[in-house]
Amino acid sequence: MTTVFHRAPRASLPVAVAGDGIEIIDSTGKRYIDACGGAAVSCLGHSNPRVIDAIKRQAQQLPYAHTSFFTTQPAEELADRLVAAAPAGLEHVYFVSGGSEAVEAALKLARQYFVEKGEPARRHFIARRQSYHGNTLGALAIGGNAWRREPFLPLLIEAHHVSPCYAYREQRADETEEAFAQRLADELESRILELGPDTVAAFVAETVVGATAGAVPPVREYFRKIRTVCDKYGVLLILDEIMSGMGRTGYLFACEEDGVAPDILTIAKGLGAGYQPIGATLVSDAIYRTIVGGSGFFQHGHTYIGHAIACAAALEVQRVIDEDRLLENVKARGEQLRASLAARSAEHPHIGDVRGRGLFVGVELVRDRVTKAPFDPKLKLNAIVKREAMQRGLMVYPMGGTVDGQLGDHVLLAPPFICTAPQIDAIAERLGDAIDAALASIGAAASR
Structure with missing residues (x-):
């Protein structure tokens, strides 16, 4: 029983014990790619010696x-x-x-x-x-x-x-x-x-x-x-x-x-x-x-x-x-991330929009891509995406209420400025898998 008043007291959280570049390591040794910087915070990763x-x-x-x-x-x-x-x-x-x-x-x-x-x-x-x-x-x-x-x-x-x-x-x-x-x-x-x-x-x-x-x-x-x-x-x-x-x-x-x-x-x-x-x-x-x-x-x-x-x-x-001229990397890796996500979602029935600037990227999930109708908020799709991503060693920042404060789901990405091209590929792949698994869990088709 923890004595910390966590923001979500019912949640059972892993214990973060170390940081290594763009990854956070928990007490079991599991590594998580921090693809959201916590909340767009950790722009240099978690272990910059300077x-x-x-x-x-x-x-x-x-x-x-x-x-x-x-x-x-x-x-x-x-x-x-x-x-x-x-x-x-x-x-x-x-x-x-x-x-x-x-x-x-x-x-x-x-x-x-x-x-x-x-x-x-x-x-x-x-x-x-x-x-x-x-x-x-x-x-x-x-x-x-x-x-x-x-x-x-x-x-x-x-x-x-x-x-x-x-x-x-x-x-x-x-x-x-x-x-x-x-x-x-x-x-x-x-x-x-x-x-x-x-x-x-x-x-x-x-x-x-x-x-x-x-x-x-x-x-x-x-x-x-x-x-x-x-x-x-x-x-x-x-x-x-x-x-x-x-x-x-x-x-x-x-x-x-x-x-x-x-x-x-x-x-x-x-x-x-x-x-x-x-x-x-x-x-x-x-x-x-x-x-x-x-x-x-x-x-x-x-x-x-x-x-x-x-x-x-x-x-x-x-x-x-x-x-370290990191703004140049932000622009290059941001273009790569948006392009990778857009390619994966091109025919995806439930990815309505991929947007953003630099390494600040949003993916909006919809029940119907043509009408842009959102999923029922009772499904808590955004929370399921977060859970599936964490299981795959990926930290992302999903939220609900995208449309009007109640309806809508999206995933926010804000990875560190130091990301390499292979790391961006890994983020896109793991996120895509997490989204598909989340959709499957609520009975939505995820075929592309």
Whole structure:
């Protein structure tokens, strides 16, 4: 009987005892290819000696210094490095311990910015359905993940949601990408006008939707049009790259591919690659200067923000990504993975869509490929896929509620940036076998 309060207390979990490259080893000696990085975290695998040495050095030199008394060299160097690579205008970095904290900081900063700017009526946040921004109450409120929100609705702040840029399900058959993007931008504008332009603080979106819908990339021009709408009404654009940022899509910041720069951008997961818990909120100079020139104090903070060891680890992670030219590998191996999955699913009756960017890939499972009808959620197909994959020594990130929070199943893949071509082949093969076995277990034909 464990005394750990696990997130799924009824589950009987294997005990992880070691990491070796892209694999995790349990107490029986069984190896699992980590094809999801936990939750798009372990971008360098589980045994990078450079990062481990950086942690040791910092722990020996200075493990912790509270940020109300000191700054530290690792924090300063990491911030400089991030700003140098960030989209134009993002010139300051606020460090936190993870993704939810990064989003909470972004929301509070947006609100304080408008208060100090003399626009205290701006209190509304608009986000998208089928999104996820974290599990703390503010982040959960703006997220559009229905089943995560439902138990806590009485506790959540008021938030507003518009349609997601989810082409597989939302784009009309007679609609071009351009028209689809414009329709979504028009919907955002209508919601801003409905609420009152002078009451809206920010629009919040994942650059590439992560766990809730399964690596859903935006169509071309979507974020350019969204940026135009936000600028028209003085609304901040907050991009959530907790999952998709830090190289996951083949670009250090996912929004680089979309040609837009947000006012606030959140990162975590791949920032520290799992070697230390760390996240960050990148902020425009205009917002920073408003705070500095006003109260001079951001009314927010946590004990472990800017933690010296966490910053040292993240700094070394970013150096490894750069010096080992891993973004090139992300693009190459990502193309290989999507092509391999697409080839396997070309005639598969229950694989509706293979999508994503870089090594951030989603596979959506459907009962009927023509109508895109999902499976009955009572079957819990996504959970069966996870079980079958684990039996085959493969870690993937399946989820349910893909379509509307209740219906739909998908599998999210986010393997380490260091994957080789043979390892990608193994991931595709094991996942295909796991999906077919899961389908067979519920009586669905898996023939191709």
